[in-house]
Amino acid sequence: DIQMTQSPSTLSASVGDRVTIPCRASQSVSYYLAWYQQKPGKAPKLLIYKASNLESGVPSRFSGSGSGTEFTLTISSLQPDDFATYYCQQYNSFPWTFGQGTKVEVK
Amino acid sequence: QITLKESGPTLVKPTQTLTLTCTFSGFSLSTYGAGVAWIRQPPGKTLEWLTLIFWDDDKRYSPSLKSRLTITKDTSKNQVVLTMTNMDPVDTATYYCAHRHPRGYYFDFWGQGTLVTVSS
Numbered sequence: 228d229i230q231m232t233q234s235p236s237t238l239s240a241s242v243g244d245r246v247t248i249p250c251r252a253s254q255s256v257s258y259y260l261a262w263y264q265q266k267p268g269k270a271p272k273l274l275i276y277k278a279s280n281l282e283s284g285v286p287s288r289f290s291g292s293g294s295g296t297e298f299t300l301t302i303s304s305l306q307p308d309d310f311a312t313y314y315c316q317q318y319n320s321f322p323w324t325f326g327q328g329t330k331v332e333v334k
Numbered sequence: 335q336i337t338l339k340e341s342g343p344t345l346v347k348p349t350q351t352l353t354l355t356c357t358f359s360g361f362s363l364s365t366y367g368a369g370v371a372w373i374r375q376p377p378g379k380t381l382e383w384l385t386l387i388f389w390d391d392d393k394r395y396s397p398s399l400k401s402r403l404t405i406t407k408d409t410s411k412n413q414v415v416l417t418m419t420n421m422d423p424v425d426t427a428t429y430y431c432a433h434r435h436p437r438g439y440y441f442d443f444w445g446q447g448t449l450v451t452v453s454s
Contacts, residue, residue: 261440270430270444314381318439322396325381
C-alpha cells in the first residue's frame with residue numbers, strides 16, 4: 228500500500244495567514260491526489276482533485292500543487308470557516324489511501 | 335443534487351456481523367461510471383477506505399479486510415449494503431458511504447456517517 232504522510236499533525240495559524248499543508252507519498256502517485264476538509268462531527272468535503280483542480284463551489288483561496296510524491300494544499304488567506312482538519316488521499320494505486328490529517332487550529 | 339445516508343445498528347457485539355445500508359438519491363448506480371464506496375473513521379483517527387461497488391457490479395475490497403467484507407447493490411431501491419463479519423472493538427468507527435466521482439477514485443459526495451460501536 229502507498230503510505231501518505233502529513234506533517235505536521237497540527238498547524239497553528241491566524242485569520243488572514245497564508246497556510247501551506249504538505250502531503251508526501253511513499254511512492255509516486257503521479258497527480259492522482261485529492262484533498263478533503265473535515266470539521267468535527269461532519270463528513271469530509273472534497274476540495275481539490277487531480278492535485279490542483281478546484282472542486283465546484285470551493286472558494287478560490289484554496290489551491291493545490293505538486294506531483295509524484297510531494298503535494299501541497301495552500302489557503303491563501305485563512306478565514307474563520309477554514310479551521311478544520313485536512314486530509315490528502317491518493318487514488319493512483321489500489322488500495323486508495325488517506326494521510327493522517329493536518330489540523331489547522333487558532334494560533 | 336446527490337445525497338447519501340447511512341443506516342444500521344449503532345451497537346454491535348464482538349463476533350457479530352454488521353450490516354449497514356446506504357440509501358442515495360440524485361444519481362443511478364446503473365449509469366456508466368457510477369460507484370459507491372464505504373469509508374470508515376475510528377474516533378480521533380484518519381479515514382480508511384473499505385470497499386467500492388461500480389455500476390457494472392464490479393467490486394473492490396481493501397486487501398486487509400477483504401475476507402470480512404461484502405458489498406452489494408439494489409439499483410431499483412437506490413441502495414448499497416455493506417456487510418462486515420466478525421466485528422471487533424477495533425472496528426468501532428464512523429462509517430461513511432460516498433459517491434465516487436466518475437472521472438476518478440475520489441469521493442465528491444458523502445453521507446453524514448453513522449457511528450458504530452463494538453462492545454459487549
